[in-house]
Amino acid sequence: MRFFKKEQRKRRGNREDVILFAVGPHTFAIGAKAVEKIENMEELRPIQFVTALPKLAKVKHSLDHTGKTYFVVDASTHLLMPPSHPTRVLLLRGSSIAVAVDSIDRIVEISAIHPLPHAFIGEERGWYRGVALIQDAVVPVVNSESFLSAADLKLLRAAFAKSLHPAKQMAGAVSA
Amino acid sequence: MSTPVTTPLRASKDAYVLFPLGKKRFALPASTVTELARPDKMQNFPHTTPLLTGVLVRRGHIVPVCDVAQVLVRPDAPARKFYLIAARKFESGASEWTALPVTGECELINAPMLPRTGPLPYHVTGLLSIGNEIIEVVNLEKLAEGRS
Numbered sequence: 199m200r201f202f203k204k205e206q207r208k209r210r211g212n213r214e215d216v217i218l219f220a221v222g223p224h225t226f227a228i229g230a231k232a233v234e235k236i237e238n239m240e241e242l243r244p245i246q247f248v249t250a251l252p253k254l255a256k257v258k259h260s261l262d263h264t265g266k267t268y269f270v271v272d273a274s275t276h277l278l279m280p281p282s283h284p285t286r287v288l289l290l291r292g293s294s295i296a297v298a299v300d301s302i303d304r305i306v307e308i309s310a311i312h313p314l315p316h317a318f319i320g321e322e323r324g325w326y327r328g329v330a331l332i333q334d335a336v337v338p339v340v341n342s343e344s345f346l347s348a349a350d351l352k353l354l355r356a357a358f359a360k361s362l363h364p365a366k367q368m369a370g371a372v373s374a
Numbered sequence: 375m376s377t378p379v380t381t382p383l384r385a386s387k388d389a390y391v392l393f394p395l396g397k398k399r400f401a402l403p404a405s406t407v408t409e410l411a412r413p414d415k416m417q418n419f420p421h422t423t424p425l426l427t428g429v430l431v432r433r434g435h436i437v438p439v440c441d442v443a444q445v446l447v448r449p450d451a452p453a454r455k456f457y458l459i460a461a462r463k464f465e466s467g468a469s470e471w472t473a474l475p476v477t478g479e480c481e482l483i484n485a486p487m488l489p490r491t492g493p494l495p496y497h498v499t500g501l502l503s504i505g506n507e508i509i510e511v512v513n514l515e516k517l518a519e520g521r522s
Contacts, residue, residue: 224419277420315429316464317438317472317518320422329419329429329436336417336429336436 212310216330216339218303221273222282225337227330230305232342234291237261239284239298242270247361254350260358261296263289268296269354271345277325294355295346306332311339388484390502392509393476395443396452401502401511408459408471410480424520430473432459439473442517445497452477462514472514487511 216227217236242259256275261268268289274282276297284298311328326338346354389404411432416439418428425444430437437459443451454475462472487500497516502509 226419278422279420312436315436315438316466316468316470317426317440317462318421318423322419322421322423325420331431331436334415334431336419336431338419 213307214311215305215307217288217305218332218337219286219288219299220301220303221277221284221299222279224279225303225335226273226299227306227308227332227337227339228288228297228342229327229339232291233288235263235289236302237263237287237289237296239287242287242298245269245358245361247357251353251357254346254354257346257354259298261287261289266294267358268294269346269351269358270296270298273297273299276345278321290342290345294351297345308332308339386484388486390483390485390487390511391458392481392483392502392504393458393474394478394480395447395454396477398447399507399509400446401509402458402460402514403511404482406460406462406514407480408461410476411457411459411473413455414457425518427475430457432471432473435471437471437473439475440518442474442512443477445495445517445520446512456480460514462518464515472518474514 215230217230217233218225218227241263242261245257245260256271257269258272259270261270270287272284274280282300284300286299286302288297288299290296308330311330313328314323314326324344325340327341328339330337330339390401391404391407392399392401414430414432416428416430425440425442426438427441428439430439439457443454454477456476456478457473458476458480459471459473461469463469483504485502485504487502490498490500494510497512498510499513500511502511
């Protein structure tokens with residue numbers, strides 16, 4: 199049984215299931231294992247406090263799901279694209295991050311992720327794990343850990359908690 | 375259809391590939407040039423690297439397209455018709471193909487390179503004198519930095 203499973207793993211090699219999604223005119227891929235769930239935009243709540251955190255302007259909404267608050271990153275803002283029209287939200291597994299995208303295409307199995315050519319030296323080196331060739335199309339595979347850093351999340355959580363309890367802040371100020 | 379650069383001239387240290395950008399021609403050492411490719415489907419995705427306009431898929435390689443015309447001829451750059459595929463080296467020691475959009479057919483010549491004289495752009499390594507024409511020999515690595 200162990201030998202059979204090892205052979206299965208060998209045959210699978212670098213194959214990976216990815217979810218194809220669109221932002222504006224571009225198609226991207228994300229590892230299927232990185233996504234816990236796909237939701238629509240109905241339950242999103244706009245976040246007001248990000249104006250005080252300009253570097254986190256890409257976080258425009260929050261989403262409450264199964265008792266957890268997700269911070270929703272707008273994919274077009276994250277990728278420095280013109281504003282688009284998101285209709286779907288990818289909730290990332292094992293984190294408080296969700297990503298708003300225009301549409302979901304399908305799940306495909308890719309045989310390999312090719313490294314980004316050395317000539318690319320900008321922010322894309324952090325955005326993408328590499329690129330996949332899917333039916334002659336070059337599709338960037340996004341790095342699910344690139345949307346928000348641990349430090350960004352800490353800032354967001356602190357600002358979010360503050361925004362929920364403004365009365366406490368005011369009372370503190372008065373008594374001082 | 376593509377035209378590989380594989381004539382005996384290529385082996386000479388004085389062999390260069392001349393490529394046109396509008397009315398002006400430039401040169402690359404022939405040893406760095408792989409092929410001249412007809413227009414191919416260039417694909418793009420979001421990135422922030424200057425001069426890169428997309429990628430091509432050639433013989434299983436993902437080849438970045440570097441629009442050097444923006445550095446070499448600036449606003450006078452006409453529509454590019456072919457891709458000159460050349461090898462580009464990086465500080466890490468890696469080497470990869472790069473596609474340079476050019477405006478016409480290229481020419482393989484054998485001529486001694488003259489040293490740089492006077493104030494020339496950063497990416498020019500020398501000059502070729504061909505008839506009445508002075509052609510700048512460019513260094514692809516310096517050219518791709520985008521400095522002038």
